[in-house]
Amino acid sequence: MKRRFIYIVFIIGLCVIFAFVAYYFHGRIRTIQRKRLLQRRFASEAEELNKGLESSKLSNMDPEVLKRRKTAVELLSNGVFDAQVVIISAGIGPPYKPTYGHPIGDESPVFILYAIDELCSVATVYYDDSNDPNAFGEPLFRTGHYCLLFPGDERPKFFWYLPMVCYGEKKSEKLPYRRFIKHDSGLSQPFVTLEVTVGEWNSLLAGRGQIILRDANLCELSRIRLKPSEYENDRETLKGLMLPED
Numbered sequence: 001m002k003r004r005f006i007y008i009v010f011i012i013g014l015c016v017i018f019a020f021v022a023y024y025f026h027g028r029i030r031t032i033q034r035k036r037l038l039q040r041r042f043a044s045e046a047e048e049l050n051k052g053l054e055s056s057k058l059s060n061m062d063p064e065v066l067k068r069r070k071t072a073v074e075l076l077s078n079g080v081f082d083a084q085v086v087i088i089s090a091g092i093g094p095p096y097k098p099t100y101g102h103p104i105g106d107e108s109p110v111f112i113l114y115a116i117d118e119l120c121s122v123a124t125v126y127y128d129d130s131n132d133p134n135a136f137g138e139p140l141f142r143t144g145h146y147c148l149l150f151p152g153d154e155r156p157k158f159f160w161y162l163p164m165v166c167y168g169e170k171k172s173e174k175l176p177y178r179r180f181i182k183h184d185s186g187l188s189q190p191f192v193t194l195e196v197t198v199g200e201w202n203s204l205l206a207g208r209g210q211i212i213l214r215d216a217n218l219c220e221l222s223r224i225r226l227k228p229s230e231y232e233n234d235r236e237t238l239k240g241l242m243l244p245e246d
Contacts, residue, residue: 069088081118085116090224091207091226091227109204112159165196171197
């Protein structure tokens with residue numbers, strides 16, 4: 001009887017060990033598969049960026065933009081999960097009026113930010129209306145809040161296209177904590193607007209200041225200066241949307 005009991009315990013122990021080993025290797029295999037999938041995604045994004053660099057239309061590209069794109073291509077094509085984050089471009093576009101959409105989106109200027117972040121390190125997007133290279137900035141929005149509204153792993157490319165709204169508040173403390181308002185027009189996919197203060201609204205529309213990306217520990221990851229649009233019509237349109245600050 002005693003031997004039988006020992007034998008049963010031994011079999012159960014072997015089953016537990018086997019289950020643990022199977023679970024461990026299954027997790028390892030999934031991790032490796034996930035890593036390879038991401039590497040293929042990174043390589044594909046690098047290829048798209050490289051095509052842009054070789055395009056004749058971009059032969060007169062701004063040197064800083066060219067440098068940022070080349071850095072992004074190098075990071076994406078080296079087969080390593082890099083901690084470095086690079087902002088490729090940032091700016092404000094005039095209102096875009098699609099055939100179907102929410103009226104707020106039709107009338108709003110658009111905040112556009114394109115960045116490469118292989119490890120999903122960016123936690124908060126900051127804005128400062130100066131060109132001080134040491135400026136800390138004020139939080140504009142948290143990426144986690146955006147992901148709560150639109151979940152999904154966008155690595156390595158993060159492209160924020162956010163219509164902006166301003167309801168006259170002059171202090172950021174009076175804005176909603178998340179700064180995002182989700183809209184569902186019933187005609188197209190839901191989207192969010194980014195609420196800003198009057199001062200931020202006017203500075204952003206004028207193309208002043210800089211965008212700063214920070215991680216969860218508030219360490220700087222990347223920054224870029226904003227520039228007014230190169231198109232006069234767009235500059236005039238944005239200027240016409242500015243609000244009095246008195």
